Amino acid sequence: MNLSILYRGPLASCNYDCPYCPFAKRHDPPELLRADREALERFVSWAEASRDVGLSVLFTPWGEGLTRRWYRDAIVALSRLPHLSRVAIQTNLAARPDWLAEADRDAVALWATYHPGQVTQDRFLARCRRLDELGVRFSVGVVGLPEHLAPARALRAALPPETYLWVNAAEGHRYPPEQEADWTALDPLFGYSVRPHLSLDRPCHAGETVVSVLGDGTVRRCHFIPTPIGNLYDGSWRSALAPRGCTNAVCDCHIGYVHLKPLGLREVFAGGVLERIPAGWPDEYQTTTAAPAS
Template sequence: MAPEARDDLYLLYRGPLASCNYDCPYCPFAKRVDPPELLRADRADLERFAGWVEATTDRRLSVLFTPWGEGLTRSWYRDTIVRLSHLPHVARVAIQTNLAARTGWLSEANPQVAALWATYHPGQVTRDRFLGRCRELLGLGIRFSIGVVGLPEHHAEAVALRAALPPEVYLWINAAEGHVYTAEEEQRWTALDPLFGDSVRPHASLGLPCHAGETAVSVLGDGTVRRCHFIKTPIGNLYDGTWRAALQPRPCTNNLCDCHIGYIHLKPLHLRDVYADGLLERIPVAWPLPAQPRPAHR
């Protein structure tokens, strides 16, 4: 990916899909089943969005799909990622996934553009099976990061996963919502993910300048454009063109920002410099970091 340009636009797309094949106790959408009419609407919305991406060639676009549920078990997300990955004006297309679905379809995608933000959920899938998916992605040449929710009961699995992954694969740790970390706990998780400090405490954001609403936007299935997922006020619509005039510098109106897909756009944090062309799939540009601690097998 070339250096960021003035016409770059990051789009975080979320359609109505909310179903998931996992039942993680820390997720409100666990084992949710979407009715057929919602799935049809989600598919139609995604097709419309993909058409818009194809037609919008005056911008260099980067797309991250952030479904409430699991998208890659649905053929239309797989097909759309392949489709968008071959467009010359699309710099990146990525999706958040539990990596439960098959991966062979990615052989049809452009590996320079398609990427995955994957999360390992102990208790939902065996480590060996999950690592098998990782090996498939490595064989296909697809960029991906792996994450774990930083709950105490996940630590041993996270250590084992880090030891089993090749050094070039970034393992990130998300601070668990509602969990207060002791200094010792923070140190243990930071030994696995040197960037855990960005996640462990919410970032004060009120009044701070943010790329959200300027060069990054949130898009809903009906085309509603918001500055980010966490500020609900619409600023335009993708399909009537009002999004163009809406793009402008804005200070954050929330007191705190505690989600990675939000705070990476806060300008004072300079996290676009940290992730660069790995911003959407959550891969630091300088990974592996110098002197990265490598935990031993346990």
């Protein structure tokens, strides 16, 4: 059995105050941080013991995880497991990446987001250069707000071609054709993000080969369908895995729609689904075209 897990613990604090994020500059009380650490340590122990399952793990914290030592320790420990193929995390790269020298660089990866106005571009690029020096796979992305276009263009020009830069459509923002073309010139796959994907009753890998796990072990099909299908720690999730259609009308977040079977994005991102790196990047993307509407 091979299983991808999107893990999200109680952590909801972040060191940035992005105006488009509800968790900006949120501070978790000590008791919540302690609960988050204990939940993560329990998850790592489960992963270490579950040697009959081929694992891959993406941490999707509401806040910033890598400023917390226990996330760094967890990623190092998980990367060394022989039955784990990939461990990745969504991060703003605020934490120095030198700790990754202790991890298995063949198994670890980062999904990094650049937030103009929160960090200088020089500082962010220095983090990216250090990741390259360490031999760590990573993608870089931005939220596609109009005020981010110029910084995103400068970032793309400064990054090596081998680094994939993705763009997330901003929630609630409409993109007329000329704006969509501007962002697609930076991310040839932006078309998949710019419009929601019809998903009701469509087959999805979620709940079959990929699941969402909360800090208490609750297993869901994905982050966007709240109905539990079992618990990680009592083993009830195993019998719940099955092919099934989506119960939501639309899916508009990459970590969800990348698993919709009709879109075929698991093949587009083969080998880099968790860290959001397309297969064949950059050689197969010399001509930028928008993705078809769904």
